[in-house]
Amino acid sequence: MQLEIRPDPAEVGRARRWARSRLAGSGITADEPLAETLILLVSELVTNAVVHTGRPAVLRLCLPGPAAEECPSATVRVEVTDRSSRAPVPRCADDDATGGRGLALVDCLADRWGWSPEGAGKSIWCELDRCSQPRQSAALACGGGLSAYGDLAFEAV
Structure with missing residues (x-):
């Protein structure tokens, strides 16, 4: 499944709504912790693409089917x-900054994440294991306020 994203901040909300609409068909209910984590990850990755590239992007979701509810390996x-070839780079974000923590959140919440060049641009991805232990909230998982990173946060550019 994929969604074309225009370089407009309003697209972030549209991407969240689109992702939520796809969850039920995969057997992931809206009240599962996985659902909220997934929506947060979609929001962070789409925000990075829209804000830092100013170019169109494509959001892809690979969701397990309804039968995967009992499959421990469902990812x-x-x-x-x-369409930006610039790699994600570390960025310092102080306590008052309103941005710059997106990839730190992705790192805390996803089981795996990474990026690779793709054509003239890049692809940033993350994965969640459906049947892994429930994750804590971002603040708790990252030591409260992302302190596991000290003064360092990440953004995709």
């Missing part, structure tokens, strides 16, 4: 491909 994958 959910979120991938955003954009």
